[in-house]
Amino acid sequence: xxxxxxxxxxxxxxxxxxxxxxxxxxxxxxxxxxxxxxxxxxxxxxxxxxxxxxxxxxxxxxxxxxxxxxxxxxxxxxxxxxxxxxxxxxxxxxxxxxxxxxxxxxxxxxxxxxxxxxxxxxxxxxxxxxxxxxxxxxxxxxxxxxxxxxxxxxxxxxxxxxxxxxxxxxxxxxxxxxxxxxxxxxxxxxxxxxxxxxxxxxxxxxxxxxxxxxxxxxxxxxxxxxxxxxxxxxxxxxxxxxxxxxxxxxxxxxxxxxxxxxxxxxxxxxxxxxxxxxxxxxxxxxxxxxxxxxxxxxxxxxxxxxxxxxxxxxxxxxxxxxxxxxxxxxxxxxxxxxxxxxxxxxxxxxxxxxxxxxxxxxxxxxxxxxxxxxxxxxxxxxxxxxxxxxxxxxxxxxxxxx
Amino acid sequence: xxxxxxxxxxxxxxxxxxxxxxxxxxxxxxxxxxxxxxxxxxxxxxxxxxxxxxxxxxxxxxxxxxxxxxxxxxxxxxxxxxxxxxxxxxxxxxxxxxxxxxxxxxxxxxxxxxxxxxxxxxxxxxxxxxxxxxxxxxxxxxxxxxxxxxxxxxxxxxxxxxxxxxxxxxxxxxxxxxxxxxxxxxxxxxxxxxxxxxxxxxxxxxxxxxx
Numbered sequence: 001x002x003x004x005x006x007x008x009x010x011x012x013x014x015x016x017x018x019x020x021x022x023x024x025x026x027x028x029x030x031x032x033x034x035x036x037x038x039x040x041x042x043x044x045x046x047x048x049x050x051x052x053x054x055x056x057x058x059x060x061x062x063x064x065x066x067x068x069x070x071x072x073x074x075x076x077x078x079x080x081x082x083x084x085x086x087x088x089x090x091x092x093x094x095x096x097x098x099x100x101x102x103x104x105x106x107x108x109x110x111x112x113x114x115x116x117x118x119x120x121x122x123x124x125x126x127x128x129x130x131x132x133x134x135x136x137x138x139x140x141x142x143x144x145x146x147x148x149x150x151x152x153x154x155x156x157x158x159x160x161x162x163x164x165x166x167x168x169x170x171x172x173x174x175x176x177x178x179x180x181x182x183x184x185x186x187x188x189x190x191x192x193x194x195x196x197x198x199x200x201x202x203x204x205x206x207x208x209x210x211x212x213x214x215x216x217x218x219x220x221x222x223x224x225x226x227x228x229x230x231x232x233x234x235x236x237x238x239x240x241x242x243x244x245x246x247x248x249x250x251x252x253x254x255x256x257x258x259x260x261x262x263x264x265x266x267x268x269x270x271x272x273x274x275x276x277x278x279x280x281x282x283x284x285x286x287x288x289x290x291x292x293x294x295x296x297x298x299x300x301x302x303x304x305x306x307x308x309x310x311x312x313x314x315x316x317x318x319x320x321x322x323x324x325x326x327x328x329x330x331x332x333x334x335x336x337x338x339x340x341x342x343x344x345x346x347x348x349x350x351x352x353x354x355x356x357x358x359x360x361x362x363x364x365x366x367x368x369x370x371x372x373x374x375x376x377x378x379x380x381x382x383x384x385x386x387x388x389x390x391x392x393x394x395x396x397x398x399x400x401x402x
Numbered sequence: 403x404x405x406x407x408x409x410x411x412x413x414x415x416x417x418x419x420x421x422x423x424x425x426x427x428x429x430x431x432x433x434x435x436x437x438x439x440x441x442x443x444x445x446x447x448x449x450x451x452x453x454x455x456x457x458x459x460x461x462x463x464x465x466x467x468x469x470x471x472x473x474x475x476x477x478x479x480x481x482x483x484x485x486x487x488x489x490x491x492x493x494x495x496x497x498x499x500x501x502x503x504x505x506x507x508x509x510x511x512x513x514x515x516x517x518x519x520x521x522x523x524x525x526x527x528x529x530x531x532x533x534x535x536x537x538x539x540x541x542x543x544x545x546x547x548x549x550x551x552x553x554x555x556x557x558x559x560x561x562x563x564x565x566x567x568x569x570x571x572x573x574x575x576x577x578x579x580x581x582x583x584x585x586x587x588x589x590x591x592x593x594x595x596x597x598x599x600x601x602x603x604x605x606x607x608x609x610x611x612x613x
Contacts, residue, residue, distance in 0.1 A: 226529035
């Protein structure tokens with residue numbers, strides 16, 4: 001990383017005291033919830049103390065007082081620009097505890113929705129970062145593309161952001177009949193926006209100058225900070241959980257993992273831009289391979305029975321009653337399952353004591369490590385460089401502070 | 403330590419699953435190298451887990467990081483769990499990952515109530531720094547030798563540690579008097595903000611909110 005250099009470019013030493021400023025939490029470039037206590041020498045950052053916690057909602061405490069089905073909507077609120085990935089990660093962990101396998105159709109549907117969420121996540125990150133350095137139109141266009149995808153998500157889940165879509169053993173509902181046609185239409189629309197956006201960003205000298213050589217993290221340092229996702233890949237490490245610890249049906253799909261070379265903000269932009277293309281590729285493949293069948297693997301221990309069953313048979317009614325009143329009760333044990341989120345490794349660590357409520361439900365947030373490393377990344381840069389660096393780590397408050 | 407006394411009735415006992423007949427490679431390696439430190443192991447749901455003693459845990463972690471057969475270059479996650487009625491009440495849970503050798507390992511360190519202090523591993527993996535701060539914040543576990551053990555997500559005046567099982571879910575924290583932003587950083591120029599009491603209309607600051 002860059003060494004602390006109080007002065008640059010032959011500035012005379014006037015012997016000034018460092019100036020202390022508080023950036024945020026209300027500053028728009030801090031996304032509203034992070035405070036930086038920065039010490040400056042002129043315009044150069046000497047030290048930064050990052051203060052987080054303004055959006056802490058007590059996710060884990062809430063989980064310990066809820067049953068396993070009630071937690072699924074809480075996970076929407078972790079990374080709220082790609083909620084489906086959190087849903088999937090959580091459900092996979094509970095499925096691991098129960099030993100339930102979702103049907104293949106549900107797996108493919110999950111992959112499609114996860115990749116769409118990854119695109120919305122990257123669009124948000126790139127759009128916000130571009131806006132913060134002055135490229136307003138990119139933000140508007142990317143948000144437009146994000147809206148195309150969220151309408152698609154709404155068709156499937158009934159909500160744009162608070163999806164609450166997966167269940168233990170499958171999904172809440174099947175992909176609608178017209179989904180595949182609509183998907184292809186929307187992907188084409190998104191692709192055209194991506195083309196335009198890439199031109200606006202990567203052929204823009206001002207944008208490149210603001211990004212290039214800023215916020216460099218070396219490969220070794222990134223690994224030591226346990227960076228994952230696009231931040232680590234920008235440093236040149238081809239670490240992607242979809243390949244590293246393959247889960248779901250990813251081994252059957254063909255995609256590439258883009259990596260950067262230097263590990264600066266521009267590399268992070270380029271990695272995200274390429275990942276969106278790869279995600280579209282995965283969605284197309286998965287849509288083609290989408291098998292017929294059931295979208296839910298009903299297990300009487302874990303899932304609510306079909307309504308026809310509940311109203312039509314005594315067993316269904318009792319199963320429904322047990323699951324609603326006691327909650328699903330996985331056998332005692334513990335499980336950790338990680339999925340590749342928009343930002344990196346989203347891991348869930350759940351300890352079950354055999355009761356209806358988890359003894360411990362922990363979410364491992366990927367952007368936690370990035371914000372931890374932030375003070376090291378901005379030291380030695382100008383104050384104005386804090387904005388693209390902070391934008392490039394894609395801090396999502398819901399996930400960071402849970 | 404953990405196997406000395408059987409846990410009381412109804413207590414959580416996640417490591418109840420019997421150890422596999424032939425322990426996996428990493429577990430066997432740790433067992434042979436640190437026979438005194440390793441208490442137990444299991445491999446539930448395919449997650450390889452080793453339970454080690456608090457004393458000498460730093461050597462185990464150093465071995466895991468530096469030995470070429472382990473090469474755990476990433477500390478993915480650090481957290482704790484509170485098994486309240488059980489005898490070793492807390493458990494420190496660390497998830498490790500090796501990028502070079504592509505394997506994972508979970509290390510658990512049982513901690514007795516009243517002695518919730520462990521050595522920091524932030525000297526080995528810098529990522530542990532903030533995770534340990536969060537763990538201290540939520541569980542009150544002290545990390546000896548940590549460079550900057552402050553609360554992370556909550557504020558300094560917060561009373562108690564919310565993820566402990568005996569922390570009341572419905573408790574309301576007392577109001578904190580308004581403080582100058584720079585106070586805790588101890589600078590020469592401290593801005594004097596008026597406290598609500600001095601304003602005259604704010605009421606006494608220490609009275610808890612009555613909803």
